[in-house]
Amino acid sequence: MEHSKAFLLINFKTYLEATGKRAVELSKQIEKVGENAGIKVGVAPQFCDLERVAASVDIPIFAQHIDPITPGASTGHVLAESVKAAGADGTLINHSEKPLLLADIDKAVQLAKQTGLNSVVCAGTARLAASVAVSEPDMVAIEPPELIGTGRAVSKENPEIITDSVKRVHKVNPTVRILCGAGISTGDDVYTALKLGTDGILVASGVVKAREPEKVLASFCEAVLRVE
């Protein structure tokens, strides 16, 4: 089955519902929904769960962060090579809950490239999205921090930030792909986001904290199919 162009990435954050064995179970459910719909889905579990999730599913797996360090004396830091060795395919960078210094965002993107990890750099405004696009990550995720976790989707609440981001990011870098995040909780939110010119979705509580995560994700997949 052909995969969608759109990409749905589910961030597990540090939710207990997606910690340890439950990270594996949830990843399997997500994989199944994606397969059934023919939609490309990925997961971003916690560091300690990357390996067991990678061993259990065959979908893109992202770390939630890497530190701007090379191998050495960096106790407690997250090394790109370690994330890669655990089976990750990519990493989030500069999530609003784990913001980085400007110089460290750029370092992390370059380290991801060197290690063979796809990079998704998060940004809270159109201007910041353009700033991080300069570093040429694989993807930029637009997530206005004030909407994260609210269930009020940026694609509905503030569509201009998305269209403005798409325009500004592509001016800096026409090939970077753009994810839409913050408050996504319904298929309509997904549909709107894609219609505004984004290439996918970054979602967390909307799926992970849902009573029936598969159903919610299935509705997201249907929305993608309506667009494509």
Added chain:
Amino acid sequence: MEHSKAFLLINFKTYLEATGKRAVELSKQIEKVGENAGIKVGVAPQFCDLERVAASVDIPIFAQHIDPITPGASTGHVLAESVKAAGADGTLINHSEKPLLLADIDKAVQLAKQTGLNSVVCAGTARLAASVAVSEPDMVAIEPPELIGTGRAVSKENPEIITDSVKRVHKVNPTVRILCGAGISTGDDVYTALKLGTDGILVASGVVKAREPEKVLASFCEAVLRVE
């Protein structure tokens, strides 16, 4: 076989020699040396390696850090429950390469207790060791940052800092155990550290970056036996 009272904890930092599969191999070697000598040894691998190391050996396993957070929206952070679910028995806190705000050290120690993780709080001076002992962690590790990774052992270079730390820490909290770190690279360093009143060793490059880690660790174990 009875285990030693002394505890040798090997910190893998972000050394490539101790990343991914090599973390597992090194942990197995360490376990074997400890078993042969009847000495209690432990390892502190990177987050992504905790689970596979825990599945491969039967010695105490420590995370290198936990964040002062509870489950929720903390992308990219290290949750105590996640570390525990991966099979860790304990965690380092406030290593000089991952220093924490004062309030966060205390939070992390309490979170470790609640999650059933042993806590080793690092401190660079005798005064700071006494400060962190107030939070009643299981262990305090004295590591003057200026000696870390030098091969010049604190127990030789600056024995007063150890004796002073032991005295100050036990005044605040008589039951907390004390590890000696920074620059430990020979059996003599270990012997001296224990003779000065500490309960074990926190070591990284001295073992991990050694040409023959088993031999170095074996010499550490012999030193423990000479003392006990």
Added chain:
Amino acid sequence: MEHSKAFLLINFKTYLEATGKRAVELSKQIEKVGENAGIKVGVAPQFCDLERVAASVDIPIFAQHIDPITPGASTGHVLAESVKAAGADGTLINHSEKPLLLADIDKAVQLAKQTGLNSVVCAGTARLAASVAVSEPDMVAIEPPELIGTGRAVSKENPEIITDSVKRVHKVNPTVRILCGAGISTGDDVYTALKLGTDGILVASGVVKAREPEKVLASFCEAVLRVE
């Protein structure tokens, strides 16, 4: 006129009501109220206002923070010598709005001593108060962060935290003086705080944001006189 033993320290934070010329005016009002009542009062203006305030009043002046640095290449940092040269007599350290790494709190306290600045180290709990007392600052200020700016005084809401702090701090260091902060807004709050064994008050919005700061401060002074 003899001064009180109790000390009332007013933190100007970054309130516009206490910025620039208004910092000078407010400091003069505070000085006058203190003089009239014979109570020792002090102010903690912003860095840029230290010099003009020091040139205008003759009461203790505190910086709100110093960085743990010595002279050199530290653009944008706050040097103890600079604060001293501007006329400050002391400095807050580790305010909950400007928290420091454990090791940096200790460094800042030692730098304050070396520069001839009185140090007031803030702590949010009784345990943290005991931790910072180890560094032997001149004063420890107990300020539960959850009560700061609420108008609900710690001395009323949670008197045990004060009595517990006094006991724990004095066990570590019998000579350090203790200020009570967070939510202080009435003379009764001050009275209770002193009765619980503290040596003074650290207050911000309760005075600075009051419609009539002099009246509020006068009522604080009356409360001190009731105790002494």
Added chain:
Amino acid sequence: MEHSKAFLLINFKTYLEATGKRAVELSKQIEKVGENAGIKVGVAPQFCDLERVAASVDIPIFAQHIDPITPGASTGHVLAESVKAAGADGTLINHSEKPLLLADIDKAVQLAKQTGLNSVVCAGTARLAASVAVSEPDMVAIEPPELIGTGRAVSKENPEIITDSVKRVHKVNPTVRILCGAGISTGDDVYTALKLGTDGILVASGVVKAREPEKVLASFCEAVLRVE
């Protein structure tokens, strides 16, 4: 007398040679050299010295940093309004010794605009210079951190980084002015920097730590005159 187009900005960092009264004296010397040569010079003293320097000279005065905050409960932070009230005309932002989160750089630039402060945002590489130019500060200063304080000028050691920065920055924003920093210590360094397309110099130790700061600065001014 007409002023030069080029701008020479001297960063006082936290050097004792430029603290307190010595900040005033040095600023007066700098003003005099600039006046004599007809070159636009500015100074960036420490926060506590801004007011007395502003009261003593009539040249552009920059803070070394502002925090991304608005008036309120931000003890120990540097408020744009406070810097402005002290007499500053502008501020450095994101100096490599005081680096900021990406989102905070943008906030600080907008706050500077709103407060009527000129903004000079520092960046260590051409790519980062382009990133910060997106926020539309008044100036971008290129300072490779590895050359700061070395006396090895970026304009000589690594001229490509300057030409590349000029190109990338102007592509993003054609009107932003560009300063060249890091290691500038001779008139030749200044001449080269301007010839490479920059609009001025950001210098610290090269002037402040010189035996005869006026002579060094005079040689910088001569270099500007050779170019213009």
